[in-house]
Amino acid sequence: MGKIYVIHENDEWTDHLTKRLEELELPYELWHLNEGTIDLTQDPPEGVFYNRMSASSHTRDHRFAPEYAEAVLSWLERHGRTVINGSRALRLEVSKVNQYMALNELNITTPKTVASIGKAQIIEAAKKLDLPSFITKHNRAGKGQGVQLFHSMEALDEYVYGDGFDEPVDGITLVQQYIEAPEPYIVRHEFVGGKFLYAVKVDTSEGFELCPADACKIEDMYCPTDKPETTPGAKFQVLEGYYDPIIKKYEQFLQQNDIQVAGIEAIQDKNGEMYTYDVNTNTNYNTDAERVASIFGMLELARYLGNQLETVKAKQTNAG
The missing domain is CATH 3.30.470.20 (ATP-grasp fold, B domain)
Structure with missing residues (x-):
């Protein structure tokens, strides 16, 4: 009748959830997506699929886990499975640009930001902002990757062209208003x-x-x-x-x-x-x-996933 499938790439972060699932005696299975295969000619199993893929996966040597997760989510969604935090959520997880555009669509204020690719373009982005203080950060980040505070163009130039420059995994550096x-x-x-x-x-x-x-x-x-x-x-x-x-x-x-x-x-x-x-x-x-x-939080999340699983099982019963 199905179970809860947890899509992830970090066992340490997932342990907190699995303990709660076990506490509530909910059936589950972990899908660690650093490596794997999908047979696109087969139907996915029945159940609830919860996506916990992280933008910082590359910092744990899981460089392509989000890309693989996107493929898996596409397969699940194509077959109408119940997916929690599906492909749209993943798209926002791995791109702050996508986050800001979606937030701005609802008039939610985000810091002034210029996205750039290329070292010279990072300098130009800061000039375009024309602020006394600004930060750099990675578009696809996690763990504060690429976050640096600058009070002058000279300091930015020294960072960008110095040995300490932190290259973003997707190539996109954001230059952003300092709040x-x-x-x-x-x-x-x-x-x-x-x-x-x-x-x-x-x-x-x-x-x-x-x-x-x-x-x-x-x-x-x-x-x-x-x-x-x-x-x-x-x-x-x-x-x-x-x-x-x-x-x-x-x-x-x-x-x-x-x-x-x-x-x-x-x-x-x-x-x-x-x-x-x-x-x-x-x-x-x-x-x-x-x-x-x-x-x-994890207890409430486990209860929520359990309720979603009950809904799936009820639908299966009615369909049968």
Whole structure:
């Protein structure tokens, strides 16, 4: 009658989900897509397929996992299988340009950004922005790849033509407006089933100068799956009673782009304007922050996948 299939390329990030699936006694199977084959002449198995492919797969020597995942998702969608975070979600996961265009379509503000290919073009992009401070970042990123803050064209030139230049895996470097926040934190909004679950405040005071980038992941300093926080002032804090009108826009954005599970990161400048700078369709949760708040993202996700599986089974029964 089917099971839950988890499409991924990172066992460590997937363990947190499989523990919850086992806790709820839900049948599942892991599809690690770094390598594999698809027989396009065969029908996929019945069940629910949850895509957790990450934009940072290349940092784990899984360079073509997203491309292979796209092929698998195309096969699943062609046969009408229930896919959570399907091909559209994957397309946004691996391209910040695609994210920003989709966000802007719903009038969600993103930082001013110029995309460029080529070192000379990166310099030209910064000139086009004409801002006193700006950052570079990779279009297809993860772990804060390529995030650098600059206060002058001279510093950018030295970086771009120096030995420390970080070449993007897809060749596209983004030159982006630097958002100066009054306090060193960003807010990550978590969604399961396309609905808001909770928001978490991420302290960025010990990392890179606060910017509209993957600040909570730079050099894995703030990775949600890190060891437990044992000191006061935890970097991750679930915000009790949090609400912002942007949540409704985010839910609309997720529905419009067929995304069911995501973490959306935003930052406010000193004037109170919110900038949305990252959509993570492969979301992780911080255990310690959740324990304090008594809310658990992976448990809610496992329940959601279980409900989707029950719906699939009901359809099969009725069809039979």
